[in-house]
Amino acid sequence: EPEVTQTPSHQVTQMGQEVILRCVPISNHLYFYWYRQILGQKVEFLVSFYNNEISEKSEIFDDQFSVERPDGSNFTLKIRSTKLEDSAMYFCASSPRTDQETQYFGPGTRLLVL
């Protein structure tokens, strides 16, 4: 069964450093998303991406965040200058198309900013 995959599973970084979180969505899906979950809290929407551009972003997704689909398979989230409060689980999700809205989530990347 196709799955969303994410790398790395864990990332530890120093405050102010840049990190890139990588995702490989399910291959025939067209819509891609990033969400985050701070420990013990609910999952929060960050950004949705379709047709090589951002279709919606949340207020969390400020100028330090960016997303990219550099090739036909990868979808990345870059955090330019990490802050302590960026420590969270980051989930990538994908869905096939607008009339099939079920989003399938990857296993997540646990980011720890020290």
Place this chain on the structure above:
Amino acid sequence: GESVGLHLPTLSVQEGDNSIINCAYSNSASDYFIWYKQESGKGPQFIIDIRSNMDKRQGQRVTVLLNKTVKHLSLQIAATQPGDSAVYFCAEKPPSNTGKLIFGQGTTLQVKP
């Protein structure tokens, strides 16, 4: 602001009993709802979904009920098993073509053997 809430943070049931997990959503225009299961250290796993033009949908051992009048969603799990122990989130999709989901706080389901 937008919010999706859950009535109980923890639900403890005996193995074999039925479980009911509730959710209140805030946006009456939301047109799609999903229940996800999240096990420790893993990503949310799709369980079942329902569109706003339906009141009930059944899957294997799970049923989702939607009451639009009171903006309430519930997940019923029949014959709960130890493997059902997890955190359960409801999520709503406000009307848009961007796919953004708004998640609730989560209910921890504990199944006692």
